[in-house]
Amino acid sequence: IRNLGWSFHGDQPLFDKVLAEPVDWDFVMIQMNYFDWKYGRVPAEYMYNRLVERNIPVMIMEPLLGSRLAKVSRAVSEMMQEERPGDTPAQWAFRFVGSHPQVMVVLSGMTLMEHLQENIKTYSPLVPVTDKQKDMLAKAAEIIRTYKIIPCTDCKYCVPCPYGVDIPGILLYYNKATWDSNLPDLEGQRDAEFERASRAFLVDYNRTIPELEQANHCINCGECEPTCPQNIKIPTDLLKIDNLVQQLKTT
Ligand code: SF4
Ligand code: SF4
Structure with a gap:
């Protein structure tokens, strides 16, 4: 092994415990983006600062929070446009993580050539976010936090479900409807x-x-839940979504 490190998905006590091991780690990979900075399961700010204290190079996963930060609501988009007209929400997210000096690598899943081109452009050279822009992104995170989003990143660790349920597909569909303000309000008019x-x-x-x-094909066998690094109560959330679907069918 030439570079020894680890990727982290647990809770804070586990993070502290592994970091306390007397090992010269070459890197640690954490989930970090401007939303998880304060609101992650273990806030990225906490993990990043501990790694800086130990002078361990940081690798970043989920800079776009499972692509959710690539498409933001109008309120957030307007704030971004006012600050730097023309920059995309993905560029803001990448600039945020890249502006932290201890960050060595930012991993980003890309499916289209345009994504690759945009990412290269963002980092050639990187224009670090200013303190004022960091405050703006913190406000954006606060707005995003008010959305009742299920924190699925589409990592697919939970599939296949033995009963064939498309777990990430359903959760992401629900999130998209919430994000786009297209979720019917059963309590409203x-x-x-x-x-x-x-x-x-x-x-x-x-x-x-x-x-x-x-x-509706989930039988609550519980097999998927322990595999989820985001700690999502998968059968509970699927039941909630199915209840919504069934109620909408009868209204
Ligand atoms: S709890 Fe539901 S979704 Fe999860 S593995 Fe079992 S049947 Fe599939
Ligand atoms: S393991 Fe969790 S975060 Fe990953 S796809 Fe499944 S539900 Fe989403």
Whole structure:
């Protein structure tokens, strides 16, 4: 082994315990982005600062929080545009992580050539975020925190489900509807807008998730839950989504 390190998915006591081992680690990989900086399961700020104290090079995973930070709400987008017109939400997220001097590597899953080109442009050269811009991103994180998002990063550690449920597909569909303000509000008024949102939600759900892979096929066997690094109560969330779907079908 030439470079010895570890990638971290646990809780804070475990992080502290591993870091306290008398080993000269060559790197540690943590989940870090401007949202997880304060609101991660273990705040990235905490982990990053501990690694700086030990002078351990930091590798970053999930700089875009499972691509959620690549598409932000209008309120966040307007703040970003005002500060640096033309920059994309993904560029802001990459600049945030790249601005921390202890960061050695930023891992980003890219599917299109444009993603690769944009990432190279962002880092050639990197323009570090200013203190004022850091405050703006902290405000953006506060806004994002108010969305009732399930923290799925689409890592797929939980699949395959023995009953064929498309766990990440369902959770991400729900998140997208929430993010885009397209989630029908069962507590609100049953007006034309509610009917439109309900129809759109159900049609897109059936289009996105094949019928045999939908949430109603979860039998709560519990097999998936321990595999989730984000600690998501998967069967509970699937039941919640299925209840929503069933209620919308009967309204
Ligand atoms: S709890 Fe549900 S989703 Fe998870 S493995 Fe079991 S059947 Fe599949
Ligand atoms: S393991 Fe957790 S975070 Fe990863 S895809 Fe499954 S539910 Fe999402």
